[in-house]
Amino acid sequence: MxxxxxxxxxxxxxxxxxxxxxxxxxxxxxxxxxxxxxxxxxxxxxxxxxxxxxxxxxxxxxxxxxxxxxxSDFYSLKWLKKSYENRSIVNINAGFDETTIYLKQVFPQSTIQILDFYDAKKHTEISIKRARKAYPLAKSCLTISTLHIPIQYQSIDLIFLILAAHEIRNSNERTLFFKEIHRTLKPNGEVYIVEHLRNIPNFLAFNIGFFHFYSKKNWIKNFKASGFDIVEEKKHTPFMSIFKLMKNDCTP
Incomplete structure (x- = not known):
């Protein structure tokens, strides 16, 4: 790659x-x-x-x-299997998109829609504002609300949220957001959530900064409440977790 x-x-x-x-x-x-x-x-x-x-x-x-x-080789996306199929893919960010360019290399025959749920009134992290200024989003990126994704019902094969979902600080809002993702996903579609967790390795690495992350228990609560099951969990370094989700009525 x-x-x-x-x-x-x-x-x-x-x-x-x-x-x-x-x-x-x-x-x-x-x-x-x-x-x-x-x-x-x-x-x-x-x-x-x-x-x-x-x-x-x-x-x-x-x-x-x-x-x-x-x-680490995180941005090589080796944790994904390269596919030449034409699949409908959505990559959702929180105002800073570092990954679409790499997803295009993994899925060269697919069209990737870029969505941004950043809301300056809700997401007040100064780091995001600086990132948006330094790396403006692509013109094709569509700004959305966490409560509504303007995509047709069950039309998407793959959805990615890479180091973005934790910026939704309210747990109920996260659940509603995942319900919207659930609505847009095809019956056998997959969602990949990549996050740091509020755990011992991230505490040792980032000290009080680990409070910006959420525990695995909290994520599971959001996933279950929105109709998803974790079908696979991988660790990329001790500090990052990759969750593969599917609709719980389609879980293998």
Missing amino acids: QQLRKPLQGLGNIIRFNWHFYLIALLCIGLLLWGYFIVSDHLKFYFLVLLSMVCLSTGLSLIASFYIYDF
């Missing part, structure tokens, strides 16, 4: 879109270093512990980001 990503593109985007977090970390490191040299000797140990914690947390998040988005 053609290599389209630049070296360190993943890590660079993480820093570029979330630079405020790293600026705060640098300020904390600077203040703790300054404090370490001016406090009395019996307090130096505590400043050193805090300094070590901030450096370790920041360093681990950067190393994990590099490993996941640059060092």
Whole structure:
């Protein structure tokens, strides 16, 4: 598969879109270093512990980001089987689309519709705004609501939500959104959800940042309530989960 990503593109985007977090970390490191040299000797140990914690947390998040988005082969999409069939495919993003270009290489004979459910009033993450500014969406991308997907009933073979669904912060809204996906999917169609989970590996990698993700239990609740079953689950690195869903009345 053609290599389209630049070296360190993943890590660079993480820093570029979330630079405020790293600026705060640098300020904390600077203040703790300054404090370490001016406090009395019996307090130096505590400043050193805090300094070590901030450096370790920041360093681990950067190393994990590099490993996941640059060092691993995630964007090669080897977890998908290449198909030359003409299939109806939808790729849904939350305002930042990094994957359609790679899906086109996996499904070269298929037409891929790009949908964007980003709503500035609901999805207030500053990182998404920066990503949208840096990487404008394709002109063919259709803006949708999480409560309505303007696609015909049971007309789609494959639907992808790659690192996007967690941006829907309300659980009920996620369920309603998956019900809309259920409506548009053919009886034997498949949905691929790729997400970080709120679990120990992501806590170790991203510290409190793992609260931006949801637990597997929460995802299963949303899937079940919208009529889906998980027919396959894969891990891509310890930090990312790939769920393959089918309608629960069509599950093998």
